[in-house]
Amino acid sequence: MEKKRLLIVEDDYVEANDLRLIVEKAGYSVIGVARSVNQALDLAEQTRPNLALLDISLQGKLTGIDLARILVAKNIPFIYLSANCSAQTLESARSTRPYGFLVKPFRSQDVLAALSIADYRLEKQAEDIARQQNQLQSELHNLGKRAMPEKENILQLGKLLQSYFPFDYLGYERFDGEGRCSAATGYYRVGFDEYKSVELRVSSSPQISSDLVKAFYTEMDTELTSRLLGAEHQNTLSRLRMHSVMVIPLHWRDERIQLTLASRQLSPYSARHIELIERVLPVLREEMENIFDPNRNNTRSTKDPIPQIPDRSAFSGIVGSSSSLLHVFDEIRQVAPLATSVLILGESGTGKEKIAESIHRLSDRKEGPFIRINCAGFPASLIESELFGHEKGAFTGAIERRIGKFELADKGTIFLDEIGEMPLESQVKILRVLQEHQIERIGGRSVTRLDIRVIAATNRNLEEEVASGRFRLDLYYRLNVFPIFLPPLRDRLEDIPALTRHFIDAFRRRTGKNILDVKANALSKLQNYHWPGNIRELEHVLERSLVMCKGDVLNDIILPGVANRTPTGPQTARNPSELKSMVDFEREYLVSVLKQCNGRMSGKNGAASILGIPASTLHSKLIKLGIKTRGE
Amino acid sequence: MTNNQKLIAGLKRENDWLHHELNHRVRNILQVALSLLNTQLFFSENDGVTDAIRDNQRRILVLALAYAQVGDGDFSGLIPMNKYIPALLRHVRESFDLVQQLCMDPDIEDIKLNANEAIAVGIIVNEAVYKTIQSGLRNSALVNIRISLHLLGENDVRLVMSDNIGWSWSLFCQGKRSLPSELIKGLARDLDATILMTYEDGAGLIIEFKKPT
Numbered sequence: 001m002e003k004k005r006l007l008i009v010e011d012d013y014v015e016a017n018d019l020r021l022i023v024e025k026a027g028y029s030v031i032g033v034a035r036s037v038n039q040a041l042d043l044a045e046q047t048r049p050n051l052a053l054l055d056i057s058l059q060g061k062l063t064g065i066d067l068a069r070i071l072v073a074k075n076i077p078f079i080y081l082s083a084n085c086s087a088q089t090l091e092s093a094r095s096t097r098p099y100g101f102l103v104k105p106f107r108s109q110d111v112l113a114a115l116s117i118a119d120y121r122l123e124k125q126a127e128d129i130a131r132q133q134n135q136l137q138s139e140l141h142n143l144g145k146r147a148m149p150e151k152e153n154i155l156q157l158g159k160l161l162q163s164y165f166p167f168d169y170l171g172y173e174r175f176d177g178e179g180r181c182s183a184a185t186g187y188y189r190v191g192f193d194e195y196k197s198v199e200l201r202v203s204s205s206p207q208i209s210s211d212l213v214k215a216f217y218t219e220m221d222t223e224l225t226s227r228l229l230g231a232e233h234q235n236t237l238s239r240l241r242m243h244s245v246m247v248i249p250l251h252w253r254d255e256r257i258q259l260t261l262a263s264r265q266l267s268p269y270s271a272r273h274i275e276l277i278e279r280v281l282p283v284l285r286e287e288m289e290n291i292f293d294p295n296r297n298n299t300r301s302t303k304d305p306i307p308q309i310p311d312r313s314a315f316s317g318i319v320g321s322s323s324s325l326l327h328v329f330d331e332i333r334q335v336a337p338l339a340t341s342v343l344i345l346g347e348s349g350t351g352k353e354k355i356a357e358s359i360h361r362l363s364d365r366k367e368g369p370f371i372r373i374n375c376a377g378f379p380a381s382l383i384e385s386e387l388f389g390h391e392k393g394a395f396t397g398a399i400e401r402r403i404g405k406f407e408l409a410d411k412g413t414i415f416l417d418e419i420g421e422m423p424l425e426s427q428v429k430i431l432r433v434l435q436e437h438q439i440e441r442i443g444g445r446s447v448t449r450l451d452i453r454v455i456a457a458t459n460r461n462l463e464e465e466v467a468s469g470r471f472r473l474d475l476y477y478r479l480n481v482f483p484i485f486l487p488p489l490r491d492r493l494e495d496i497p498a499l500t501r502h503f504i505d506a507f508r509r510r511t512g513k514n515i516l517d518v519k520a521n522a523l524s525k526l527q528n529y530h531w532p533g534n535i536r537e538l539e540h541v542l543e544r545s546l547v548m549c550k551g552d553v554l555n556d557i558i559l560p561g562v563a564n565r566t567p568t569g570p571q572t573a574r575n576p577s578e579l580k581s582m583v584d585f586e587r588e589y590l591v592s593v594l595k596q597c598n599g600r601m602s603g604k605n606g607a608a609s610i611l612g613i614p615a616s617t618l619h620s621k622l623i624k625l626g627i628k629t630r631g632e
Numbered sequence: 633m634t635n636n637q638k639l640i641a642g643l644k645r646e647n648d649w650l651h652h653e654l655n656h657r658v659r660n661i662l663q664v665a666l667s668l669l670n671t672q673l674f675f676s677e678n679d680g681v682t683d684a685i686r687d688n689q690r691r692i693l694v695l696a697l698a699y700a701q702v703g704d705g706d707f708s709g710l711i712p713m714n715k716y717i718p719a720l721l722r723h724v725r726e727s728f729d730l731v732q733q734l735c736m737d738p739d740i741e742d743i744k745l746n747a748n749e750a751i752a753v754g755i756i757v758n759e760a761v762y763k764t765i766q767s768g769l770r771n772s773a774l775v776n777i778r779i780s781l782h783l784l785g786e787n788d789v790r791l792v793m794s795d796n797i798g799w800s801w802s803l804f805c806q807g808k809r810s811l812p813s814e815l816i817k818g819l820a821r822d823l824d825a826t827i828l829m830t831y832e833d834g835a836g837l838i839i840e841f842k843k844p845t
Contacts, residue, residue, distance in 0.1 A: 104662075
């Protein structure tokens, strides 16, 4: 096998030399050691490295992070080296999507571990992209077989691309040989599978894009994007509050067709999206005859099945249609068919488990098991026997052999909930399972090979956990391959009516009590609350309000701690003497919730479950704030 | 804000920055030291020399780990022992690859020591634990190590290290001089500590010293 090529960017000779010896001994070839950003770029130009090791602080004005941005554009993966691993550094590193992070001082084994994680990720990524390519190509062939009017076909093509290149807007423009526009339509996404078409006024081809041969992506920048897209089109996108665009130029006969994907997300597109589109372009061109030709005879069969795109039902149980939620669905559709591990991030009560379930349901492992384990609240010794299992007699109390959760999840998915709470002692073992796909039961002598997909979730900021030494940096980079951020409820208030309806229906099914309508002021009260406990809190609030509700119309909502607040948004005190400290607010809030729960802390309607925090956390908070509950 | 307040806020910012920068530099220098030793490893063919280099790399890491425990916003210069000692033990464990027949059970109170004392305690623990595991594994025994650090009264600190093999104990009885035992004794002297032997819960050492106030 050919040796993997590494580039070392480090301005200290002793460290650089040490790194070189370590990696060469491990079988890598070093294409060079660069002391500055420019040297590094020169070296990378001569021989393309498979991976770079970058020190963040370098000689000269530019840092390793500046270099990283250039490497990202060139699709060269890298690992950072730094003596500083504060949460702030990790956060600014994150935007460049590194494949690892080594903290100085490091040992040779730390270097090798980081390299093996990066290699693993690169290998999986190559598999993933090949798989996406095959899938997208066959979907395009399918699409080409179906006879449809031009516009219908464009929309179908868009829906198909949505799972690979998530967008909120799709622009379609056609220019003839002289650069005159012959068709221009925009499709604006309004629901999961619904688009509204917008006629575009485009008179002629934009200046630069006619020379454009390769697909590219950029953040919305008024000057650059207006030259690339033309002023009219760029205005349309700005009006729709788009942040990023990806442009795909296509040539067909002597015409030029330009597809513009735009998204409200910040940096949703990356070099791998470009790689994927470049790979499927030959097939896309082949099928263009069918997709783009308006005068084509309808000779082809219309009976061919519509391409299998997961529909809304795949996300049953997840209610809402806000743009931020749709974006989560797009990410799920992208990642579900792949073997990649997924990290779900979001506050408590945002429904992380539902997301994990739908990833499993949409994957080709759906027939296999879905095993969930909550990593919180287990001491190291117990969680290890839960996860890995044990042999009879492995330790006192191990009276019979036990199969661990990892083994139960073979050929399926394991969902590690609250991974941020996992004891440090166990984290290294988890890392080993993830890297080597094999487990060893406690007290066992043999290893078992496993085929599992890992989905982890946490409500903690893992970067802060890493910085404070509570979470392993290597495990963080191993898990953080495909992060999905679940928006808190306060950022998707437009979903509250649908969620309310959903919970009212669930309530009716459970109790038989039917609520026909929700008064507007009740709804606006719901939409003006900030929902620290997210959907779980909404569920509890509605439940209580429904129980108290007389008649078949929901008139009032009982919000925790803010009884009958008028719906005017967050309250602001008029003069500074009215301002309260965070601690005071927290104390008041907790007292009010406890009152509502009649002092009950845990259990189904206890304060802890309403607040969406573990009862033990609530308990320690109460002690800290000096709040006494009954019986104490 | 008065001028004085502004001045104090400015000085505090500067001070915080200096602490941060100092920590950063210490780590960089420790990396250079570690890298020098590591480079030497690639050029040595003698097993004895290799082992000695590795032992010293581990000692440098013990220093580095102390500085790694200082949190982002913490400028007190004190090392939280309840984070430091467990981190150190994890490192020792990892240097033996993962072994199932090793049980370490740290019981460390939330005590903060300044860097000198913390590192002295760190090296003592490192020497005792590492050699215990090494000799235990050589005899393929099940190794059970207990480490505890507690505050007795106001400022008496008690470190107890015991194991089922009795290595740390035999260290002082065999009468043979070795670097680990010399280091433990010497650093205990630095701490003005008394060393006692214990036979409870396996054989072990008790090291007691006063935390400077």
